[in-house]
Amino acid sequence: MNTKFMLDESRIPKQWYNIIPDMPGPLHPVVNPQTLKPVTPEDMSAIFPMSLIEQEMSTERWIDIPEDVREKYRLWRPAPLFRARRLEQALQTPAKIYYKYEGVSPAGSHKPNSAIPQAYYNKQAGIRRLATETGAGQWGSSLSLACSMFGLECTIYMVKVSCTQKPYRKSMMQLWGATVIPSPSEFTNAGRSILAHDPNNLGSLGIAISEAVEDAATHDDTNYALGSVLNHVCLHQTVIGLEAKEQMELAGDYPDVVIACCGGGSNFAGLAFPFLSDRANGKKVRCLAVEPASCPTLTKGVYAFDYGDTAKLAPITMMYTLGHDFMPPGIHAGGLRYHGESALISQLYHAGEIEAKSYKQNACFEGALLFARSEGIVPAPESSHAVRAAIDEAVLAKEEGKEKTILFGLSGHGQLDMMAYDAYLSGALEDFEYPEEMIRQSLERLPKVSF
């Protein structure tokens, strides 16, 4: 009676799955925020290497993973897939619950799956340094790790308030050799102009993005790296789902529903896209994206052209959005606090190909606690959204007396998020409603773009 499905390191995927050729219709253009015209590869080459720009737009279904990237993946990939037998017992459900666990990476989440190839391609292109932003610190620590492995320098603009609230993630980045700059900073025009008006500004992800992009755009030897949202990031994350498909086969099973938490979208894309591609072979798998009720991009946002960042420096894309100046409440799932959504996922959701659902954070932590006490692993607050949705699917199966196979993504562990669990256990965790009025106001400020 197996509970863990492992693959040999030779089974690390040799190619990423690119969903673009299988999308329901052509992609919408990405728009330059200055010119309001479609972005060209030349626009992007100031901050990205050409190989990643090509991946961003490629219509090849399969893209080779460089051997040097696979070699780094080997440190923790293939990641394990588990059957959650003790959770099933605790729920007394007829459903079978599987989870793909990405917390085994050195950074503790799925983020290195894209940080490693991004560092690799930039190194290949002769870049000396990468700049990025980080909020909760999952992406920043993953990029630091990747840069240390390829001998790149790494500059991380970390939201100032997070430097204080998440000091250990900051330490991890420094440990791996990165320079961490509290944002807003004096190092960029974007930072200085904010500090001039408000010297005590605590920062935001939008401001940090602006600083990192400016840093990259104004230094020839420096590029920018983004941890989610973009097509090439979703592409890199498909190693999750590709492995999971092989492992489900080992288990002699196939999911009726695939569940993953969804912020910018790369985690959901990574697990779900390879399963979505099976529909062409007649498989009837449902794919469910789970988001926080406090930042309900898919479930309460609109499908429109919007800026990727607050400062309107990032490209405008057609996506589900809550408005580029929407400020989500300070929930503990920092990785899910983004106003927008990956263009690919947005288009799939708009076409009715995937489902979405939102949860308040107490419900998620309740599920995470049950999971930790039965399965042992402490879920990251982000991942707890998928845990909760999987539990609800299993409970529904019980009520309906149906067999059902559930696969969810456990995208990271929560060992660095104990403060959040403390708050939950002491009853001090706020259950933010999605601020409907704030969303409405933000949506009034969408850019005027039409094609």
Next chain:
Amino acid sequence: MNTKFMLDESRIPKQWYNIIPDMPGPLHPVVNPQTLKPVTPEDMSAIFPMSLIEQEMSTERWIDIPEDVREKYRLWRPAPLFRARRLEQALQTPAKIYYKYEGVSPAGSHKPNSAIPQAYYNKQAGIRRLATETGAGQWGSSLSLACSMFGLECTIYMVKVSCTQKPYRKSMMQLWGATVIPSPSEFTNAGRSILAHDPNNLGSLGIAISEAVEDAATHDDTNYALGSVLNHVCLHQTVIGLEAKEQMELAGDYPDVVIACCGGGSNFAGLAFPFLSDRANGKKVRCLAVEPASCPTLTKGVYAFDYGDTAKLAPITMMYTLGHDFMPPGIHAGGLRYHGESALISQLYHAGEIEAKSYKQNACFEGALLFARSEGIVPAPESSHAVRAAIDEAVLAKEEGKEKTILFGLSGHGQLDMMAYDAYLSGALEDFEYPEEMIRQSLERLPKVSF
């Protein structure tokens, strides 16, 4: 060119290796601290189940691992073994460096290897609750996890100052359902008598042991569990070395030297004992125990009968000791701050079967940093001692121009020890010399026991 050597879950060992029949001579008796006579199984039955007491004294070379324990082990076992190719490159060494990584357990260290069977055997014996002590929290969190898996209650006396210094480990224990009591407490005579004299006492591991043992001894439905030192704990940990031997075979290699950090000794025992047993087959493997220079039990202690705890409640054993009232300085490798040493390891060291070496903490963190930047994984401060010794062996191989195969135990990850890395990176980490005068004074207070 493989870098990760995995075993299928069917290869989780089916038996633990018991070194007792292979020891160089008979074991010394364990002495009751009240009567100063050899401990009987009845003495121990107030706080341990009979199955563990039998394991403590068994002369069977192989002891079956219950299927229910193997089923729990499956969550993270077999643990991976890696070839540290990037570290080898960084050191430009001809040596091959392998490491067995135990940080993949839900608690982040090797400790659950014994917590799981201890909870199992107590559950089998009809026990309702386990009591234990914890300092840095690795053992307490592991026992909480194990108890949650077997439906046992868990009471943890946590050194009061650690509750403040390591709040996240406390949260992990609570998350897994344990009751955490800052020690000294009002719940035991041992605690109350200390608080009567000193209401602000910050606690020590010795006091916490006394409280947990008293709790277990005075409640029929409650037993005590210890996380290291005892024979049965060393026994359970041999899954580490047994797997590592299989994995080294997969790698087509065999270690010239096996290195592990050594506090109470169960981590070292777990990795090294199965390799030591190969000497009967003519293998020439060296085994090196690494300890902190601030608590140099093997390298600066004496081989004598001594108490296992400060309060003289725990049995007296023949061991290397710095004296039961020796208070090691507050180094960050909390798991290595124990005045004594496993009786088995002590006897092996005394017989010249194994080697020992000590390092100051800055040297260990320096090694850990190099390791993290090349291999990605952040070592626990305890494990950093083994990392450092492995690096020195590899550097020596380079100087001597010799090929050499090094295997070391990476017993846990350091993601919850970022404060320590911060201190190292900012140059604020003190390099305690071993306090020779303190040791001398403590050794003057050894119990008078002779057989």
